[in-house]
Structures are given as C-alpha cells and as structure tokens.
Amino acid sequence: MRSNRKVEMGQIVLKNVTKSFENLEVIPPLNLTIDDGEFAEFVGQSGCGNSTLLRMIAGLEEVTSGEIEINGEEVSEVPPSKRGLAMVFQSYALYPHMSVRKNIAFPLRMEGIGQSEIDTKVEGAAKSLNLTDYLDRKPAALSGGQRQRVAIGRAIVRNPTAFLFDEPLSNLDAALRVGMRLEISEMHKRMKTTMIYVTHDQVEAMTMADKIIVLQSGVIEQVGSPLELYNMPKNLFVAGFIGSPKMNLFTGKEAEKQGAKTLGIRPEHIDIVFSGGLWKGKVGVTEHLGSDTFIHVHETGLSKVVTVRASGEVNLNYGDEISLKPRSDLFHKFDTKGIRLE
Amino acid sequence: MAIVSKSSNFIKYGRPTLAWLIGLLFFFPIFWMVLTSFKTDADAVKPEYLIWFNPTLDNYLNMTENYDYWRFAKNSVITAVFATTFTLFVSIPSAYAMAFYPSRSTKNILMWMLSTKMLPAAAVLYPMIYLSKGLGLYDTKILIVTVVSLINLPIAIWMLFTYFKEIPIDIIEAGKMDGVDTFGEIKEILIPLAWGGIASTALLIFIFCWNEAYWTVRLTTIDAATLSKLIEGNRAPEGLFFGRLSAVSTAAVGPIVVLGWFCQKQLVKGLTFGAVK
Numbered sequence A: 001m002r003s004n005r006k007v008e009m010g011q012i013v014l015k016n017v018t019k020s021f022e023n024l025e026v027i028p029p030l031n032l033t034i035d036d037g038e039f040a041e042f043v044g045q046s047g048c049g050n051s052t053l054l055r056m057i058a059g060l061e062e063v064t065s066g067e068i069e070i071n072g073e074e075v076s077e078v079p080p081s082k083r084g085l086a087m088v089f090q091s092y093a094l095y096p097h098m099s100v101r102k103n104i105a106f107p108l109r110m111e112g113i114g115q116s117e118i119d120t121k122v123e124g125a126a127k128s129l130n131l132t133d134y135l136d137r138k139p140a141a142l143s144g145g146q147r148q149r150v151a152i153g154r155a156i157v158r159n160p161t162a163f164l165f166d167e168p169l170s171n172l173d174a175a176l177r178v179g180m181r182l183e184i185s186e187m188h189k190r191m192k193t194t195m196i197y198v199t200h201d202q203v204e205a206m207t208m209a210d211k212i213i214v215l216q217s218g219v220i221e222q223v224g225s226p227l228e229l230y231n232m233p234k235n236l237f238v239a240g241f242i243g244s245p246k247m248n249l250f251t252g253k254e255a256e257k258q259g260a261k262t263l264g265i266r267p268e269h270i271d272i273v274f275s276g277g278l279w280k281g282k283v284g285v286t287e288h289l290g291s292d293t294f295i296h297v298h299e300t301g302l303s304k305v306v307t308v309r310a311s312g313e314v315n316l317n318y319g320d321e322i323s324l325k326p327r328s329d330l331f332h333k334f335d336t337k338g339i340r341l342e
Numbered sequence B: 001m002a003i004v005s006k007s008s009n010f011i012k013y014g015r016p017t018l019a020w021l022i023g024l025l026f027f028f029p030i031f032w033m034v035l036t037s038f039k040t041d042a043d044a045v046k047p048e049y050l051i052w053f054n055p056t057l058d059n060y061l062n063m064t065e066n067y068d069y070w071r072f073a074k075n076s077v078i079t080a081v082f083a084t085t086f087t088l089f090v091s092i093p094s095a096y097a098m099a100f101y102p103s104r105s106t107k108n109i110l111m112w113m114l115s116t117k118m119l120p121a122a123a124v125l126y127p128m129i130y131l132s133k134g135l136g137l138y139d140t141k142i143l144i145v146t147v148v149s150l151i152n153l154p155i156a157i158w159m160l161f162t163y164f165k166e167i168p169i170d171i172i173e174a175g176k177m178d179g180v181d182t183f184g185e186i187k188e189i190l191i192p193l194a195w196g197g198i199a200s201t202a203l204l205i206f207i208f209c210w211n212e213a214y215w216t217v218r219l220t221t222i223d224a225a226t227l228s229k230l231i232e233g234n235r236a237p238e239g240l241f242f243g244r245l246s247a248v249s250t251a252a253v254g255p256i257v258v259l260g261w262f263c264q265k266q267l268v269k270g271l272t273f274g275a276v277k
Helices: A050-058 A100-111 A115-128 A144-156 A174-191 A202-208 A226-231 A236-241 A253-257 B002-036 B058-066 B069-100 B106-116 B121-134 B141-165 B169-177 B182-193 B195-211 B214-218 B227-233 B242-262 B264-272
Strands: A012-021 A024-034 A039-043 A065-070 A085-088 A162-166 A194-199 A211-216 A219-224 A248-251 A262-265 A270-273 A279-288 A292-298 A306-311 A321-326 A332-334
Touching: A012 A050, A024 A050, A024 A065, A024 A219, A039 A050, A039 A202, A050 A085, A050 A162, A050 A194, A050 A211, A085 A144, A085 B169, A100 A115, A100 A144, A100 B182, A115 A144, A144 A174, A174 A194, A174 A202, A194 A202, A202 A226, A211 A226, A211 A236, A219 A226, A219 A236, A236 A248, A236 A262, A236 A332, A248 A253, A253 A262, A270 A306, A292 A321, B002 B242, B058 B069, B058 B242, B069 B106, B069 B141, B069 B182, B069 B195, B069 B227, B069 B242, B106 B141, B121 B141, B121 B214, B141 B195, B141 B214, B169 B182, B182 B195, B195 B242, B214 B227, B227 B242, B242 B264
Parallel strands: A039 A194, A039 A211, A085 A162, A162 A194
Antiparallel strands: A012 A024, A012 A065, A211 A219, A248 A262, A262 A332, A270 A321, A279 A292, A279 A321, A292 A306
16 A cells, blocks of 8 residues: 555545544534645634544544545544554644654654665655754754644655644744745645645635635534635624634624625725715724724724724724725625525 | 841751751661671670671671572562563553543542552452462462562552653654554653653662562562561561671662662653653
8 A cells, every 4th residue: 555655646535424522422424525635724713623523534533423535445443553644733743752853754664664765755854844954953952843844844754645734833923833834835736735734723724725614513614715715605604704804794774774684794895985985983993014904993883893904004093983885795694594695 | 138148047057957867867777777787796786886896797698608698689689670570561551551542430440559559468468378379379489570560560550650641642643643553652652752750660669579578578488588588587586686687688778779879860860851842
C-alpha cells in the first residue's frame, strides 16, 4: 500500500457517521464528501463538534456508527497509524526529547525507510520550511512559529493521503498567524493534497478553504465555497457566522416590510448618504482600521445597532446624524425558522 | 526595619542551623551503627568507649568468614534486581493504559490497588506460608521475587501513573498519526519522555525490594535468604552482640545508601522534567 501512495487519491467520504459519549450524542448522523486535492475547513463555535469530527477521520476517536472511507476504502476500524493521514496539532505535539531533525524524521523512521532517504527528505522539508538552521535544536529552543513549522515538516515528509489540521494557528500571535496562513495555503497549491482544517476563526476559513463546512452542535449547517457561504447563507447561523464584521440582522417592522421574519444586510452593503436613505440614525463609535472604517449607528428605529463598513477616509463624529441606504438587492431574508427565503 | 533584619537573620542563620540539627538527628542512629560496627562486642556496650575506642575489623571479617555474607548479599541483589525489573515490566504498560486510555473504572482500580497496601501483611501470613509450601516454592528465589514485586506493584503503578499523566496526550496521539503502534508508543515516546520519572520509580522500588524484611524473613530459610534474614539471624536475645549486629546492618544498608547517593541527580532530574507544549 505504501509503495503506490503517490498515485492514490485523497477522497474522504463520511457516511451516516455518528458519535456519542456515553448517552450524549455529539454528532448526529452526518454525510460529507471531501474530494481529492480539496482544502476543506470545518468551522463553528467552540464545542460545535468540528475537532471531534477531525479526530474521527484521523482515527483518534472511535466512530459510534457509520462509515469513513478514504480512497474508497472503509477505515472506521483501521488504527490511525495505518490510515496514511498526517495531522498537525494545535499544541504542535512535538517530541520534546528529540531534535528538530529527529522529530521530522520520526514518521519516516517508523515506516522503516533507509537512513539516506530519510536524510534527503528531512533536509528537503527543512529547506522548504526555513528550518535548516534549527535542525539540531530541541523544540524547547524554538519559537511558536518555528515549532508549528516543525510540526508541518513532520507531516509533509510522509507524503500522506491527506493532511489534517486541528486549529494549527490558534497558539500563534496575530502577525505570525497571517504568515502561517499564507504558508499553508501556498503548500496546498503546491502539493495539491487533500487538506482538512479545523478552525473557529472564520477569517481563516474564508481565506484558505476551497470548501467550508459550517457546523453547529455536530450538525452541518451549510457546505460551500467561501463566496457561496458569504453570498447565499442558507440560514441565520451561517449568515451570522461568516463575514467580519457580522451581518446586520433585524427583526420586526422593517423585516416584515421586506416579507421576512429576519432581514439581513452586510455592513459593506450599506451606503452612507446625506439624504434620502432608507434609515436615519446617529453615529455611535467609529472604528478606524486605516483601510476601512466600521461605524456603529444608533437610533435608527431598527431592532439592533447597525454596523456600516465605509472607506478609510470617512470622517464622522460621535452623535452626527446620518442617513443609511442599504442595497436592497443584497438583502438576505429569513423565515421564522431562520431558513433563507427564495 | 528591625523586624525585617530579624526575619532575614533567621533565614540566614536560623534556618540552616535548624536544618542541620534535624539532619544530624536523623543521621545519628546510622552514624552510631557504623561506629559500633568497628567496636568489639564487649566495647560496644561500654559507655566509656562511646566515641574513643580501638577500631577493629573483626566484626566484618567474622561476618564474611563465618556467616556467608556474600551469599545473602547475592540473594539480595538478585531479589532486588529481578523484582524491580518485573515490577517495571508490569507497571509501565499498566500505568500507560490507565493514564492515556482511562475507562470508567480506572479510578476505582487505582484505589483498589492502593487499598491492598492497607491490608496488614500478617493477615495473609499463614495462607502465604501454606500456599508456598504446598506449591513447593518455599525458600525459593522465584517466590521471593514474585512476592516482593507484587507488594510493590501498587506503588509503582501509582507513581508512574502520576508521571505519565503529565505528558500531553497530543504527543502520544501525534505518535499514533506518525505510524507508531502501542509498543512503539511506549518504547519511542513514553519511556524517553518519562525517563526521569521511571528512573526515580525504579530506584525507589529497588530500595523497597532491598529493604523488604517481613516476607523475606518468613518465607525463606537458607537458599533464598536475603540480607534482612542475615540481620534477623544475628539478633541475639541476650543483646550482647551489638558490634556484630551493627556490622551486619551496615553491610546490608551500605550498598543501597551508595546507590541512592549516586542516583541523587537522576532523582532530582526526574522530579523537574517538563514536557514542551
């Protein structure tokens, strides 16, 4: 099986997979297909079951019922070591007693590969991850970003069927996170290997994924490309989860006027006009990001404070009266159950 | 200001003095034992020779020539080495399973194991003697090794369980993902990571096995008898052979004290070893 791994496909299929801890069902029957070479991200608030799902695919967590197929092969009973997957952990999970070189070489050594081939592969991985100068250091002597790169190096040398990432960037600071995000995306474009990535950060999902799987309490709320999710959220949960700042969601008279129980409009789809807008209100806090300005508008008569995303040059003062003109063709309408209308 | 200097004076002089006093208090019986072992039996009980006396090696010579010290010592080494090895062989996988794959009854099993240490040994003395005689194992090394390992097993599992618990489970899981089987996890990851803890456990168990007296005295006569039995055998009711008894005791505790002295660093290392997150 190992010799022909390179020509294998990395399709992963979950069929009616469930997971229960004692009597608590954390994942009700779930079906999902992740195609070969796809970058799929599980997103949701913490406790939504996305890590559990990833661990089930990895084999670290047993499946209560249902089937998991990798390359068309049913693997629910196969131990993690035999599934041909590589995983990058949030905590990096490096072997503290081994040098960087030994950490990266470890899976190859376990596979029984010859020393000279191991050396070549480790050097190659270290070079592509800028770790060459650190090969003889222990993990304790590395920074967070370097440790995460070692963890990635340990995963790529194996040439796995698929990569699993369990919130790999959450322990890094903001600046490093952006850099590593790019590196992982770059790696995916280069290697074209299936990747499954778990995150709570919708920005990571939007920027990296080919396919986003939004989960809530173990249930898939929506599957789609980042732009599909952004443009056509299937329900209120997805509408509120995807996008930053969050979509404005109103109930009440204004929603009813549009024939919906809940009406949504993204902050970037509202224009500030001098007069003739649909809603009027007073400027509250304005957040200047340089490129953008987020304006929180009060006293509009709507059920919630309206957030507007305007250009960076907007100059408004606290308490100014403004008029808002939402682009009505970009309204999102939801029924009483929170399901998208149309 | 006065209060500050008072308390710092205590820290500077008082505490070390107190520590030395307590240390000497604990050390004194051993010191006295070693001192007495160089006295003749007659001198040993005379107060005027408490500190100043004519040192002699008679007791030691007598011990090795007439009491077969080396045979007892050999049995002690065999018992301690094999019992420690066997204990670790069983307790490492057990503690690994309990630390990383706990079931609902893991806690109860741990408590139950500890509870066996609360049972007075005397309560099972007769069953043990009858059983070992019935099985033809009385006074054999295999019996002593088995019994000594079994009585130390709960402590070994408890200690290792505590050390293993400190290893992040992610590291074990990373090993699984990297293609390691259960045996590999123990050999490649667990043992190197918990090396300090395993070494201190091994050392402690070795000391316990070496010092074990209750069972070694009662379940042996000659063939499997350890140094504890030798000391026991020199305990004369008349109490006249203090010199001889001290020499035997010194020779019995000597090796283990030396071992402990050499392994001090390993022990400290074991207590401070931390995994990288």
